[in-house]
Amino acid sequence: MAPPLLQVDALVTAFQLDSGPLTAVDGVSWSLEKGKTLGIVGESGSGKSVTAFSINRLLPQPHGRIVSGRILFEGRELTTMPDAELRKVRGREIGMIFQEPMTALNPVHKIGRQLVEAVSLHEKLPPQAARERVVEMLRRVRIPSPESRLDAYPHQLSGGMRQRIMIAMAIINRPKLLIADEPTTALDVTVQAQILDLIADLQHELGMGVVLITHDLGVIAETCDDVAVMYAGRIVERAPVRELFARPRHAYTQGLLASIPKLDRAPKSRLRVIPGSVPSLVDQKDGCRFAERSERHHEARLLTERPPFVEITPNHWVEFCPVCVAP
Numbered sequence: 170m171a172p173p174l175l176q177v178d179a180l181v182t183a184f185q186l187d188s189g190p191l192t193a194v195d196g197v198s199w200s201l202e203k204g205k206t207l208g209i210v211g212e213s214g215s216g217k218s219v220t221a222f223s224i225n226r227l228l229p230q231p232h233g234r235i236v237s238g239r240i241l242f243e244g245r246e247l248t249t250m251p252d253a254e255l256r257k258v259r260g261r262e263i264g265m266i267f268q269e270p271m272t273a274l275n276p277v278h279k280i281g282r283q284l285v286e287a288v289s290l291h292e293k294l295p296p297q298a299a300r301e302r303v304v305e306m307l308r309r310v311r312i313p314s315p316e317s318r319l320d321a322y323p324h325q326l327s328g329g330m331r332q333r334i335m336i337a338m339a340i341i342n343r344p345k346l347l348i349a350d351e352p353t354t355a356l357d358v359t360v361q362a363q364i365l366d367l368i369a370d371l372q373h374e375l376g377m378g379v380v381l382i383t384h385d386l387g388v389i390a391e392t393c394d395d396v397a398v399m400y401a402g403r404i405v406e407r408a409p410v411r412e413l414f415a416r417p418r419h420a421y422t423q424g425l426l427a428s429i430p431k432l433d434r435a436p437k438s439r440l441r442v443i444p445g446s447v448p449s450l451v452d453q454k455d456g457c458r459f460a461e462r463s464e465r466h467h468e469a470r471l472l473t474e475r476p477p478f479v480e481i482t483p484n485h486w487v488e489f490c491p492v493c494v495a496p
Contacts, residue, residue, distance in 0.1 A: 177240055179196050180237075184234075188451060192453065205378055207394070209381070213384065242258065263344055263345070263347075265339055270334065280319060300319070302341065353388065369392060395408065395410060406419040406486065418487045419490075455475040460493075476488045
């Protein structure tokens with residue numbers, strides 16, 4: 170049997186701060202098959218983006234590092250791969266859409282130059298051929314009048330246009346894996362739908378696996394095959410998307426789903442919220458990290474003993490705190 174397209178196994182990623190180490194990703198495990206979409210969802214500060222940057226080894230240096238665990242891409246270990254070899258994989262076989270296009274795109278270079286560079290780093294094409302590839306890719310991501318956009322600077326384009334440019338840059342080399350980190354952040358609803366439809370169309374056309382990072386459960390429900398729910402650096406629940414929405418087992422997942430606005434709620438009724446906020450990851454305890462926000466009492470041992478990650482039904486995994494996991 171062929172290995173998964175991407176397998177993350179017990180990944181631990183940390184940052185060295187003046188106040189001490191901060192473990193941002195704490196023992197995360199999941200896998201992704203070719204052509205499938207995995208959604209990673211959770212509040213800000215849960216470790217979603219750090220997981221994505223760990224896969225590409227783009228952690229800020231010298232403070233960020235992968236402490237332990239494995240990241241296997243088609244069976245190849247990325248965490249120990251030499252830098253020169255990794256640069257051939259990154260951008261060619263693994264594409265990434267960054268969260269904020271205005272910081273990901275170079276503001277002083279024209280769009281055309283940046284896209285041509287993305288091609289030239291991995292393929293030896295004549296300048297004209299590279300330019301034609303760029304124009305064709307802009308056309309495929311539905312940029313109107315693509316030839317005229319090559320001479321534009323990022324600030325001259327709308328947010329939706331810049332996001333399409335980022336998608337074009339991520340897939341211009343036809344990668345096997347696309348990591349999309351909050352690809353629709355700060356876009357209006359109509360443009361969000363267009364971007365998500367575009368990614369789905371390109372995935373179908375290219376056969377890519379997609380890791381979609383978002384805080385929007387509606388996006389997860391519409392686009393993903395499987396979903397991993399992250400909280401305070403850990404995955405607390407992982408399941409096929411239909412199973413998770415139909416039978417959420419962890420209290421945190423239940424709280425997220427209950428907070429989604431519903432059309433049939435009573436007029437002027439307040440939205441349900443999860444009290445408190447994601448705890449600081451500095452000097453975090455090993456026990457149930459949702460305990461301080463839970464309405465249920467946790468015994469002292471549950472605050473110090475790490476809950477096991479167990480498969481409670483086929484393909485439905487939960488960090489099993491007996492208080493937080495519904496029977």
